[in-house]
Amino acid sequence: MASIRKRGSNSYLIVVSRGYDYEGNRLKSVQKTVKPPKEYTPKQAEKWVREQAILFEREVQHTPEPINRSITLAKYIEHWVADVGPKKLADSTFRRDEQDIRRILPALGNYKLTDLHKEVIRYFYEGMRHSPRLDGRGNLSEKSVEGLHNTLCGLLSSAVDEGYLTHNPAWRCYKPKGKKKERPVADEKTVKKLITAFEGQSMKYETYFKLVLATGLRRGEACGLKWSDINWRKRTIHVQRGVVKLSHQESITKDTKTTSGDRMVYLSKEMFQLLKAWRKECEWDRKQTADETVSEDDYLFRQANGKPMNPSTFTFRFKKILKQNGLSTDLNLHSLLPHQRQFADCPRR
The missing domain is CATH 1.10.150 (DNA polymerase; domain 1)
Known part of the structure; x- marks a missing residue:
């Protein structure tokens, strides 16, 4: 198996072991230095280097390329x-x-x-x-x-x-058409107007929007939160899963993509109090509708069947709030993140 070692900012050393001779002596390894095109992103460069390592190993080991020229x-x-x-x-x-x-x-x-x-x-x-x-x-x-x-x-x-191709023909084929659209950022006046608008919604929507904006959580991460993720003593939330919705399919819950995504988020006193109030409302609602209590395994934002809410539901509501308040519908929740401290510290009505 070829090994890959990084050398410098854009240089990689591929080393292929040649095994042992008939007397049991290790044969000298063969090395090759490769440099991915500078315009590649880190992920593209990583894939390109892996492909070069596979091809170089075949060359060294004189392995015939198992290419089926007829496969579509x-x-x-x-x-x-x-x-x-x-x-x-x-x-x-x-x-x-x-x-x-x-x-x-x-x-x-x-x-x-x-x-x-x-x-x-x-x-x-x-x-x-x-x-x-x-x-x-x-x-x-x-x-x-x-x-x-x-x-x-x-x-x-x-x-x-798998050896069906000697190179990836799709590399460097895609070029974005037109200028990349910059994400709009809300100004202070818009932010204040939205804070007021959020507080005019039901507590569910107010809590969700303020939580996302106060902590920087992704839409799906907020939907994936359970009550057991909150440490009431330390005022923290453990983010460890998210909800994903694909077109024409049901939502699914999955772990965070990376180890850095699995993290602790600290809450302001105001956000902490709002979550406590939301928990009380959930307790009251469950008692009235099902004569049950809220379980630690329940999602903070759940459907009647117990499944987590779809992130798109909150996106739809956010766009509706923008329209109702005469604000640009080009904005999204992450457009407001530069002002997230304001949301973290805003008092409840």
């Missing part, structure tokens, strides 16, 4: 969906890739893997820019096209790993 992308995807994707990816990522595959297959499925050249792939991306969304609201966004590119890159990287 559709045939490879069939194998990938059954044997590779479910083992390699998180469940939510795999489902999202399956959605992208439904668009990739009609356009590229009949191509042999070895016939997928850059021109073919770029033509596919351009066609997707004029392809209608599933909900009929215009064409695919540039973000969706970029997502298709990432999925196709992942599929072809797996094909390289």
